[in-house]
Amino acid sequence: MAVWFLRGLRRGVITTRYPKAIDSWTASLPTPPAFDARRLTPAVADRLVDVCPSGALIRDYEWLVLDLGACTACGRCIAVSRGVARSSGAFELSTTERGRLIKRIRLRDDVR
Amino acid sequence: MQSLFGRSLHIRTIDTGSCAVCESEIRLLAAPHYDLHRLGFFFTPSPRHADLLLVTGPAVRAFDQAVKKTYLAMPEPKIVVAVGACPLGGVYSEDAFVHGSLEEVLPVDVFIPGCPPSPLALLQGLLVAVGRLAEKVDALSFVDDEAGTGEW
Amino acid sequence: MSREIEASRYRANDGVEYLRVGMAEVEGVVEDMTKAGTRLADLFGSMEDEELVIRLVYGREPEPSYAVVQWPVRGGGYPPLSEVAPAAFVEECEIYEQFGLKCSGAKGLNRLVVPPHAAPDFPRLAHRPGRQAPPPHAPHYVTGEAIEFPVGPVRGVGQESLYMGLVTSGEELIDLYLMVWHKHRGIERRLQQLRPQQALFLVERAEGLSAVGNSWAFCRAVESITDVMVPEAVERTRAVALEFERIYNHAASLAALCQATSLTVGQAQAEVALEELLRLNAAAFGHRYLFGVLAPGGVTRGPDVGVIRERFTMAVDELRRVAAALRSTNSFMDRVEVCGVVSIDDARRLGLVGPVARGSGQDLDTRRDHPYGAYRDCRVEVPVRTAGDCLARMEVILAEVETSAALVTELVQAGLRAGSVDLPPAAGAALGWCESPRGESLVWVSLDREGRIRRARLRPASARNWRAFDDAARSRNVFTDIPIIEASFWLTVAGFAR
Ligand code: SF4
Ligand code: SF4
Numbered sequence: 177m178a179v180w181f182l183r184g185l186r187r188g189v190i191t192t193r194y195p196k197a198i199d200s201w202t203a204s205l206p207t208p209p210a211f212d213a214r215r216l217t218p219a220v221a222d223r224l225v226d227v228c229p230s231g232a233l234i235r236d237y238e239w240l241v242l243d244l245g246a247c248t249a250c251g252r253c254i255a256v257s258r259g260v261a262r263s264s265g266a267f268e269l270s271t272t273e274r275g276r277l278i279k280r281i282r283l284r285d286d287v288r
Numbered sequence: 289m290q291s292l293f294g295r296s297l298h299i300r301t302i303d304t305g306s307c308a309v310c311e312s313e314i315r316l317l318a319a320p321h322y323d324l325h326r327l328g329f330f331f332t333p334s335p336r337h338a339d340l341l342l343v344t345g346p347a348v349r350a351f352d353q354a355v356k357k358t359y360l361a362m363p364e365p366k367i368v369v370a371v372g373a374c375p376l377g378g379v380y381s382e383d384a385f386v387h388g389s390l391e392e393v394l395p396v397d398v399f400i401p402g403c404p405p406s407p408l409a410l411l412q413g414l415l416v417a418v419g420r421l422a423e424k425v426d427a428l429s430f431v432d433d434e435a436g437t438g439e440w
Numbered sequence: 441m442s443r444e445i446e447a448s449r450y451r452a453n454d455g456v457e458y459l460r461v462g463m464a465e466v467e468g469v470v471e472d473m474t475k476a477g478t479r480l481a482d483l484f485g486s487m488e489d490e491e492l493v494i495r496l497v498y499g500r501e502p503e504p505s506y507a508v509v510q511w512p513v514r515g516g517g518y519p520p521l522s523e524v525a526p527a528a529f530v531e532e533c534e535i536y537e538q539f540g541l542k543c544s545g546a547k548g549l550n551r552l553v554v555p556p557h558a559a560p561d562f563p564r565l566a567h568r569p570g571r572q573a574p575p576p577h578a579p580h581y582v583t584g585e586a587i588e589f590p591v592g593p594v595r596g597v598g599q600e601s602l603y604m605g606l607v608t609s610g611e612e613l614i615d616l617y618l619m620v621w622h623k624h625r626g627i628e629r630r631l632q633q634l635r636p637q638q639a640l641f642l643v644e645r646a647e648g649l650s651a652v653g654n655s656w657a658f659c660r661a662v663e664s665i666t667d668v669m670v671p672e673a674v675e676r677t678r679a680v681a682l683e684f685e686r687i688y689n690h691a692a693s694l695a696a697l698c699q700a701t702s703l704t705v706g707q708a709q710a711e712v713a714l715e716e717l718l719r720l721n722a723a724a725f726g727h728r729y730l731f732g733v734l735a736p737g738g739v740t741r742g743p744d745v746g747v748i749r750e751r752f753t754m755a756v757d758e759l760r761r762v763a764a765a766l767r768s769t770n771s772f773m774d775r776v777e778v779c780g781v782v783s784i785d786d787a788r789r790l791g792l793v794g795p796v797a798r799g800s801g802q803d804l805d806t807r808r809d810h811p812y813g814a815y816r817d818c819r820v821e822v823p824v825r826t827a828g829d830c831l832a833r834m835e836v837i838l839a840e841v842e843t844s845a846a847l848v849t850e851l852v853q854a855g856l857r858a859g860s861v862d863l864p865p866a867a868g869a870a871l872g873w874c875e876s877p878r879g880e881s882l883v884w885v886s887l888d889r890e891g892r893i894r895r896a897r898l899r900p901a902s903a904r905n906w907r908a909f910d911d912a913a914r915s916r917n918v919f920t921d922i923p924i925i926e927a928s929f930w931l932t933v934a935g936f937a938r
Contacts, residue, residue, distance in 0.1 A: 190712065191323045194408050195421055204722040205406055206732070210430045229641040230378035242430055246378030248403035250641065250732050255740065269401045269425045270413035274391070276423070277376075277401060279430045302594055303601040305623050307648030308932040309729050312692065315598035316718075319711035331597040350555035351593070351601065351622040358594055379645055384563045385626040404648075406728065 202267060206249035208232075208242065209257075210264035216240065217284050220260050224253040238283050244269050245277040296328045297418060300338035302358050304345035304393075305386060310372045310404045314342060322407045329414060335361035340417060342410075343394070344371045346380040347387035359394055367417050370396045371410065373403040455505040455810060456871050466511055467519040473498055473507075474524050479804075480791050481506070481904075482882050483521065483531035485513075485539045486895040487566045492539055494518060496528075497871065497882060501809040506871060508884075517544040527791030530907055538565040550617070553624035553937055565629055593622050600933040606919070613919065616910040623937035631896040636662040636736040636863065636885070639893055643883075644731050647900045647935030649692075652678070652685040653876020654883065654900050654935075655734045660812060661872030661885040662736045666863045670738055673857035675813035677739045680748070680851050681730050682874070683844040688717040689877035689930065690837040691759050694766070696927035697834060701775040706766055713758040720755050723747045738860025748852055756845050763838050776830040780912040780925030783828055787908065794879015795840065796905045796929055799833035801826040806875040817854075818847060830928035837930075865891040876901050878931060902935030 192199050209224075221240045225233045232247035233240065254261045271277060301314055317324040318331060332338050335358050347355070359368065368390075373379050375390035376399055382388035390396055400413035415421035461469055473480070473496075482497040496509040511518075520543040522529040533549045536542050542549070554562055587610070593603040601622050607615040627646045631639045636658075643658045644651040656678055663670060670678075695710035718728040724743045725733050733741055766772055782792070787800035797804055801824060806812070808820040823839030825832035869886035878901035886894040912925045 190321055191326070192321060192408065192411075194411055195415060199408065201719050201723065202406065202408060204719075204726060206727055208401075208430065210432060213431045216431075229638060230373060231381060232378055243378075244425065244430075245376035245399055245401045246373060247401065248373045248378050248641075248731075250403070251726070251740070252732075264428075264430055266425075266428050266430075267402065267406060267409050268412045269428075270398055270409065270416045271423050271425050272398055272416065274376075274396070274399055276426050277399060281431045299597070301597050301599075303599070303623070305625050305937075306600065306934065307645045308600055308934045309648030309651075311598045311600055312649065312729075316711060316715060319715055320708050321712065321715045333596050345623075346625065348622055348625060350558065350624070354594055354601075354622065379642075380625060380630075383626070383630075384561075385624065403645075403731070404729065 203265070205267050206251060207264050207266050208244050208247040208249050208269075209253050209261040210266075211240070211281055212260050212262075213282065214284060215260045216281065220257065221283050223256055224261065227252045227256050236280070240281045240283055242279045242281060243277060244279065245274060296330060297339050298330050298332040298337050299340045299342060299414075300332055300335050300358070300362070301342045301344070302355060304343060304351050304355055304375070304390070305348035305380075306344040306372070306374060310344040310374070313404045313407050313410060314344070314371070316407050317410055322411060324411070324414075327411070327415070335359075336363065338362050338366070340367045340369060340414070341394075342369050342371050343375055343390055343396075346374040346377075347390045347393050348385060349387060350385075352393055355393055367397045368394050369398045369400060369413055369417055371400050371413070372405055373401060376401060378403065457505060457507045459507060459509045461509060461511045463511055463514060463518065466509075466521075467524075469509055470496070470519070470521055470524050473509075478507070479788075480525045480527045481793075481880065482884075482897070482899045483528050483535070484884070484897045484899070485535045485541070485565070486886065486897070487539075488512075488886075488894075492541060492566065494535065495884070496521075497884070499804075499809070499880070501804060504810050506810065506873070508871060513541060517542065520544060525791075526789050527907075530903075540564075540566075551619065551621065553621050555621040555624075563626060563629060593619070602933045604922075613914050616913045616922075618906060618909065620933050620937040623933050625938065627938045628896060628898060631893050634893050635891060636887070636893065639896065640734070640736060643896075643898065646898055646938050647902060647932050648729055648731070649689060649932055650685070650876040650878060650881060650900055650902075650935060652681045652730050652734060653874050653878070653881045654898065656682060656813075657872040657874040657876075657881045657883040658885065658896070658898070659734055659736045659872065660874065661870045661883050662863065662887070664870035664872065665868040665885065665887050666866045666891075668737050668861050668863055670813070670861060671857065671859065672814065672817075673855050674738045674859055676851045676854055677743055677856040677858060678734060679814035679818075680743060680848055680856060681725060681733045681739075682876075683848050683851075684717070684721055684725070685730055686844050686877040687756065687759070687841055688714060688721065690841050691717055691762075693837055693927060693930035694759070694762060694834070696930065697776065697830070697924065698766070698772070700923035700927045701772055703766075703769065703772050706762065706769065706772065709762045709765065710759075713755070713762055716755040716758055720747070720751050723751070735860050737863050739858045740860065742858030743856055745852060745856055748848070752845075752848060756841065759841060763841075773831070775924060776834060776928070778827075779830045779916060779918075779921045780928060781828045781915040782908045782912050784826060786911050787828065790907050790911075791904060792879075792908050793904050794876070794901045795833050795836045796908060797879060798822065798824050798836045800828035804880070806873050806880050810873060812873065814851060818850060820847070830924055833928040863891070865889075867891075878902055878905065878935075880904070898938060900932075900935035900938075902931040902933075903938075905929060905931050906936050
């Protein structure tokens with residue numbers, strides 16, 4: 177049993193310090209999209225809405241509505257956005273109000 | 289809430305149709321990398337000793353009875369935490385098989401997004417649930433906004 | 441018309457032979473196949489032009505081919521296949537539930553995914569009203585003072601919902617049956633009408649712990665129909681993802697074995713290894729459970745080869761140390777030995793796959809027997825044990841970790857790439873397969889002229905292997921062995937219930 181005992185000693189070193197500090201490996205977690213407002217036109221928005229498998233993106237006239245609760249961070253919108261969407265890096269999304277997970281993003285006017 | 293849960297807190301889990309991955313992340317909370325116990329949380333197999341219910345899955349309709357029974361068996365005060373995109377409606381839309389949203393079945397106190405939420409996201413959710421950590425999502429912006437057109 | 445296309449196209453292409461028979465010939469064909477020892481891999485129904493078509497899938501190992509026997513059901517009923525091929529029983533129940541069709545002279549059929557309290561309009565693949573739902577479970581021939589001891593469906597912390605009915609006389613476990621309706625999400629039904637690209641999202645989530653295995657089988661079926669060739673370097677990327685999936689699952693199974701045997705320190709160490717492997721998944725492929733890596737036609741995310749080179753061996757070494765420590769822990773070895781025996785005969789009779797089958801002497805592995813993708817160019821060693829107990833299964837998975845590790849090194853050496861080929865619209869049907877961590881995963885897909893799914897049959901390895909669980913549990917009659925057996929099977933309820 178000595179073999180287990182020695183290995184047990186490492187525990188203290190690997191345990192996360194969260195919430196005091198955030199582990200660096202979390203940078204590789206998939207996260208919901210963030211958008212570049214200057215390039216987020218209605219045409220682009222529709223393309224993103226179309227590709228989202230989770231119903232997390234909805235077009236509401238001049239707004240793009242992102243539901244962080246439904247978003248599975250699948251990356252499909254980012255893949256088709258040609259750089260308009262990127263991974264937000266945000267994973268601490270817990271909330272007591274479902275409504276706080278709904279983000280409304282103003283679309284850029286298509287004129288010009 | 290804070291005062292009620294200053295002591296150690298017992299967690300029960302229930303699966304309402306998950307893909308088994310959220311369960312895997314929950315189990316890892318007790319693993320050395322996360323060591324849930326250091327934060328005063330403990331898993332309990334009995335609903336009667338549970339303060340907090342972690343619910344995974346899209347709320348399969350056929351399972352309503354069992355979910356409600358588990359909830360009712362818990363002593364007051366109790367907290368319901370919806371784990372992952374499934375109970376938040378992001379994987380299965382509402383249909384004859386699933387509610388697609390846990391809120392149709394139970395009063396949900398805390399929502400933890402993700403597919404799956406990583407163990408750290410789960411830790412954040414648990415700490416938010418007991419009022420030991422302020423939530424962040426309100427302050428987060430999901431738009432790089434230079435032109436000032438604005439998020440709302 | 442599309443059925444004609446599929447016949448002509450895939451026979452040569454794919455190693456799948458299609459046999460169309462009439463109702464009258466079915467019994468004879470099944471008898472011949474069974475006599476020849478051909479492995480029954482799946483049985484499922486599908487509505488085609490208002491007509492129910494039933495298909496049997498046979499694996500013809502060691503010959504690298506599958507045979508699909510299909511016949512249209514006319515005038516109700518079909519011969520009771522489970523009498524000659526016991527592996528067909530679960531699917532006979534399924535066809536009854538989903539299509540309302542009973543095989544002639546059927547005895548008690550089990551309930552699978554339709555809840556006991558379901559209304560008559562509970563959605564099925566082809567609902568035929570007016571039929572009675574099967575009873576909750578097959579009648580148990582219990583004599584004397586037997587009691588039923590229910591476990592679940594709500595179970596321990598972080599465990600999937602599952603109902604186990606233990607029928608016991610007090611000492612002896614007479615029967616064990618499972619019910620999984622509380623996890624049925626109707627995925628096969630949901631897939632209908634979707635495009636393959638959209639469908640993949642749900643295919644991955646049918647059984648998240650086999651996301652790569654099941655979705656690769658699905659992609660292969662779709663790529664067969666559309667005649668798409670995936671570049672070799674992309675196929676290698678898929679294979680690396682699949683081997684990563686296998687290794688982390690085997691680590692998880694080991695952790696569960698330690699938990700079930702109350703070896704807390706072993707569990708902690710196995711979980712350390714598991715967590716390192718999951719973090720490696722995320723660093724290399726962008727997702728801890730490898731969701732979203734595969735796409736029909738290719739791979740969406742390229743792996744970070746630098747990360748794999750740097751960390752892969754270290755992560756596997758962590759797991760190797762756990763395995764070595766476990767082997768020298770007598771109290772642990774005593775618990776897993778002679779526990780949960782699946783006999784060689786049962787494994788063959790029930791058509792088991794994966795480590796459960798390989799622990800019971802079945803020398804089966806689709807990567808070697810039906811080579812696909814990058815495995816065409818690799819030599820895949822298939823570890824086999826014959827004892828059929830938890831220890832044998834554990835030895836198999838530990839040996840598989842080594843073969844997977846060797847494969848990853850070889851594949852990375854040969855070069856990996858992301859990228860995907862666009863799928864041209866095409867109608868037709870095809871079978872896809874893949875060796876998921878739990879064993880052979882089969883997917884049969886039929887696409888209509890617009891390239892939408894008419895029928896997608898998912899048969900994850902879990903759907904196959906649960907049927908040996910009661911035999912294993914009864915082998916020694918010790919109730920406390922059941923969690924150990926479950927850990928060594930390492931199946932999901934999600935994959936079974938879909
Ligand atoms: S990441 Fe996926 S789920 Fe989330 S918004 Fe984009 S497409 Fe939708
Ligand atoms: S939220 Fe995602 S990971 Fe969790 S159970 Fe649902 S599909 Fe699986």
